[in-house]
Amino acid sequence: MLKRNLPKQSLYCFIIAVLLVPIMIFTPFLPTTTVSAVEAGEFVKAKQIAAGGRVSLALKTDGTFAAWGADYYGQTNIPAGLSGVVDIAVGSYHSLALKSDGTVVAWGGYAGADWGQTDVPADLTDVIAIDTYGSHSLALKSNGTVVGWGNNDWGQINPPSGLTDVVAIATAGTHSLALRSNGTVVAWGNNNYGQTNVPTDLTDVVAIAAGSNHSLALKSDGTVVGWGYNYFGQINPPSGLTDVVAVTAGSYFSLALKSDGTVVGWGMNQNGQIRIPFGLQGVVAIDTAGDHTLALKSDGTVVAWGWNDDGQTEVPGGLLQSLEMTGPDGNKIPFVFDSDQYAYTIAIDSDITSVEVRGVPEEAGYADIYINGIKQTSEQGTVVPIIGQTAHISVEHAPYLLANQMYNINVVREADKTDLISLIEQAQDRLETTVEGNSPGQYPSSARTALSQEIIAMEALVSDRLALEADVEQGLVDLQGALDTYNLSVVLDQERPVITLLGANPMRIEAGSSFTDPGAVAQDAQDGDLTDSITVTGSVYTDQIADYSLEYKVSDHAGNTASVVRSVYVKDTNAPVITLRGDSQVSLYEGEAFTDTGATAFDSFEGDLTEEILVSGDVDTDVPGTYTMTYNVQDSSGNVAAEVSRTVTVKSKPSTGGPASSPDQDTTHTLLNASSLRSIELSAGTMSPSFSPWIKKYTVTVDAEVNALRIRPAAYGPSKITVNGETIEEGWSKLIQLGNESSTEITITVNSYDGHTSTYTLAVDKKGEESEPSVNNPFNEAEKPINFADMAGHWAEHDIAEAVKAGFITGFEDKSFRPNQPVTRSQFVTMLVRALDMKGSGNSASYRDVDLIPVWALEATGAALEAGIAGGYPDGSFRPNASITRAEMAVMAARAMNLPIIEDETVIFLDAIEIPFWAKPYVSAAAKQGLINGRGGSTFVPNELMTRAEAAIILLRMRSGGNIS
Incomplete structure (x- = not known):
């Protein structure tokens, strides 16, 4: 409970005067106890609040009380004649009031559980603060001592012997707290949950609060410390909570009042007790008990929330x-x-x-x-x-x-309307004594209608009791003007007006475009310009191909009418436009599957005509050659689109030995689409061949002891991905149980938004005792052979031998080098740091996933981080065990060499569009320096994984400053 985190300001000054305690350093955190907006009794408002188990009290500025909620024990029955109250408190069964003369008054109590909580000691005087929560009461005297009475099952009313210099007190169900002038806290009573185990290093306290089984302390720096029962987190204030000026504690929750007048809560919320009302601000005091809370605002109003079984949060006042x-x-x-x-x-x-x-x-x-x-x-x-x-x-x-x-x-x-009534009678008489017609001396029907409508409007003004004098005067002017106009409308001639169309007639409009009527002008020999009187009938709908008519009519005051018709023809003359999906030039090897990515067709009027496209031509992937597919479409108006074609080149299969001057795969394959996989991440094992979006079958080798394999596929576009028939969300992984089986097959199916489907197959084989060095450390100091069993005739054989001699990479215990195996991010960073002999503190603590970085890679990762080489991902992670892509490798290499970076520089590779924007300037710089070239010489394949052979060669080039050999 809050009571009383710090005494009222008036009482607080009295404590200083009596005890001479130097605690003015606490002043910035004293809660305001008077309502600044309520001055000199302008309005009767609240100046203090108190919350009990099911009861709420408020002390008003006129010295009287307001009470609401339960009254089972008489705790809301304010004693007659009670006045001069400066402090109030409410417990589970009783209420207390502190008078200005330093005495205490108590009322209420539960006959079935009477612990004497209302039996105020007869000699109790000089009290400056009171508090109660459950069934016992406390009083703080001006000499800094504490007096208690009521339930004492846990010794809660017996302060420690010799306790003095107390400046604030707080009670709970079965324990009590005292704040001393030196900023320390003393606790006694029930300690079943450690609620009286005040932290030994707790100092600089300016306010205290006690809950059912926990305690709170507010320090002079505006932070909150809690101890005791914590099942609902009630002693753990939110991270970063500062600027607190008051605290209070309920049954299993806590609240804090900040200096900006807002309230923060934590702990149990079963009855909404920490669900602060939306927009609550301007709070100067808070109090809580049980499971409800009161807040006093600076304007003297009260807000309540939490448990309301007995109406304890229904603040009275109404409407x-x-x-x-x-x-x-x-x-x-x-x-x-x-x-x-x-x-x-x-x-x-x-x-x-x-x-x-x-x-x-x-x-x-x-x-x-x-x-x-x-x-x-x-x-x-x-x-x-x-x-x-x-x-x-x-x-x-x-x-x-x-x-x-x-x-x-x-x-x-009500205004005087005598003159207006008289003029209405004159106008009505004029209508009745004149003849309607179009002959000379007669009055047109339009003129009569206008005067009649003005008369009706004035009659409504007369009936309007809220009409002002100014309204009536304006009505006189308007009606007199209408009467004068009518008198001038007498027919003098019968000559028709002349209408002249503006713009073309007929008009031809493109379907789907906007149409603006050019309009017309009208002239009458007697009435002059009648353009504003022209009426137009008919409509033009540019979204419907048809012939339309617009008729323009006008009449003069004598009733003579003229009309003209304009023809408008809405036609569609624009041809549709066909756009290929994917590249117009596609290359693939014989025997590979070809999927036509199709085309789209759009018409400026009819919209999407993709379904109407006629495709001719066929591709036989079993026969090398050049094939042409053509796409044609026309709209319903017969407009034919320009023909679009795609050339598909089927090449003969390459020799199995592979190119002598490039790594694993040739990337000139069929066009990628949204059903192609961008990557496959595995939690263990090695995949052969290295991943490529065009390769659909792989072998994954894992250690014999591996019984489960987690796989995370990622597609190029919005797609539905299933692993062994089970759909997974984009970016999620699937755990495959391997059990004791020696071989397991995994099928990945990708269905793209445009109807394409791709299937990838992984055959997982368990190997025996053969394994990589410990934790994939590429620098395991086991035997470092130069002549590896799997390097004979490999295109990088000579360079790998040089890298092993240089000491920044080695082979495996089985005398193999595995040149085509992907390299992880931890492995590459470690090789790079060793190759360039970089030094650093080895601190990698700033990465969110630092615990996943292998021990052997920590120092190198820290050095790369300090040097600005490896910045990690936007989410703060490093992802040490993920295989590194060629784009990521180029960025790290360019940064390590401190190469000049030019934004928006043209990249020389044919697949530059596939290079991520954040990597493009680094890829360009690394290529210019001679650190990297493409696979096949013309494409960079940025999203493929870098192999061990490529890593060794790139690092050798970095050691020599570049120079592709």
Whole structure:
């Protein structure tokens, strides 16, 4: 419970005067206990709050109380005549009040569980603070000592012998706390959960609070420390919580009041006790008990939340129930009041000189009513004089504990309409004595209609009691003008007006475009320009191919009419446009599968015509040669699109020995699409051949002891990926159980958004005792053979021998080098640091996944991080065991060589579009320096994995400064 984290400011000064305790350093964290917005009794508001088990109390600025919630034990029955109260507290069964003379008054109590919590010691005086929570009470005296009474099953009312210099106290169900002037905390009572085990190093405390089985302390630096029961995290304030000025503790939760007037809660939330009301701010004090909380705002209003079985969070005050207005004769003035409507306009008779206004609050005894700023004290209401034609009346409903509501009433005295009524009669007589027609001396129907409509409008103005004098005067002007216009409308001629079309006639409009009517002008010999009187009938819909007509009509004052028709033809003359999906030039080897990626067709009017495309031509992948596929389409208007074609070259299969001057795979394959895999990550083993989007079958070799393999495939575009028939989300992995089987097959199926399907197969074989060096350390100091069994005739044989001699890479215990095996990020960084003889602190702690970095790679990874070579991923991880791509390798190599980086520089490789934007300038710089070349000489394949052979060669080039050999 909060009580009392620090005494009230007035009591606090009294403590300093009596004890001469130098604790002014705590002043910035003292909670405000008076409401600055409520000055000199302007409104009755709350100035202090207290929360009990099922009860809420508020001490008001007029010295009286407000109580709500349960009253099973009389704890809301305020003793008659109780006054001069400066502090209040509520427990489970009773309530306390501290008077200004230093004495304590108690009431309530539960006959079935009477522990004497209301038996205030007869000689208790000079009290400056009180607190209670469950069934015992505490008082702090001006001499810095503590007195307790009530339930003492756990010794909770017996402060430690010799306890003095106390400046604040707090109680809970069965334990008590005291804050001493030196900023330390003393605790006694029940310690089943360590709630009285004050941390030994706790100092600089400025406020304390006690919950059911936990304790809180607020330090002078605005931070919170907790101890005791922590099943719901009630002693662990949110990370980074500072600027706290007050704390309070409930049953199994805690709250903190910050200096900016906001509240933060943590712990149990079963009854919403830490669900702070949205937008709550301006709080100057908080208190809680059990499972509900009260907050006192700077304007003197109270907010409550949490457990509400007995209405303890239903702050009284309500709304304005009714508002009545009567005249001097005692008759009610027609007026419908709605508490949700805050502005009204009311008409009164012209002879009324005053009105009586009376407001009735919804909850009598919890609110005041103010009429024009004056408090309503009479049940008959307040008399307001009405001077002039209008008057303003304000009615303010001022609940003691809730925000005020202001209602504004404009009273309007009815205007004098005698002259307007007389003019209406003249206009009506004029209509009745004239003849409608188009002959000379007659009056056109349009003129008569206009005058008739003006008469109707003026009659409505006469009936409007809220009309002002100015409205009536303007009505006189308008009606007189209408009457004058009517008199001038007499027919003088019968000559038709002339309409002239603007723009072309007919007009031809492209389908799907916008159409703007050029309009027309009209001229009459008598009336002059009638352009503004032209009416147009007919419509043009540019989204529908058709012939349309627009008719323009106009009439003069004599009723003479003219008309002209414009023809508008909506046609579609634009041909559709065909766009190939993928490349127009596709190359693949004989026997490989070819999937036509198709094309799209769009028409500016009909939209997507992809389904209407006619495809001709075929590709026989078993016969080398050049094939052409053509795509044609036309729209429903017969507009034919320009033909588009794709050339497919089927090449003869390459020899099995592989190219002498390039790594594993030739990347001139069939076009990639969204059904192609971009990568396959494995938790263990080696995959042969190295992954390529075009290779569909692989062998994965794992150690004999591996019983499960986690696989994470990633596609090039939005696709549905299934592993062994089970769908996985993009970026997720699938765990495959291997068991004791020596061979397992894994099938990966990719279905793309455009209907393409690709299937990849992995045959997993368990090997015997043969294994790589410990934790894949490429620098295991086992035997370092130069003549590896699997390097004879390999294109990188000579360079790998040089790299092994240089000491930054070695082979495996089985006398193999495995040149085509992918390299992990940890392995490459370690090889790079050793190859360039880089030094560093070896600190890799800034990576989020530092625990996954192998021990042998920690020092090198730290050195690379310090040198700015390996920055990691945007999520803060390094991903040490992921295979490194050729794009990532180029970035690290360029950074390690400190090569000049030029943004937006053209990349020389044919597949530059596939190089990630963040890697392009580094790939360009590394290629210019002679550190890298492509696979096959013209493509870089940035997303393929780098092999051990490639790593050895790149690092040799870096040691020599470049120079591709």
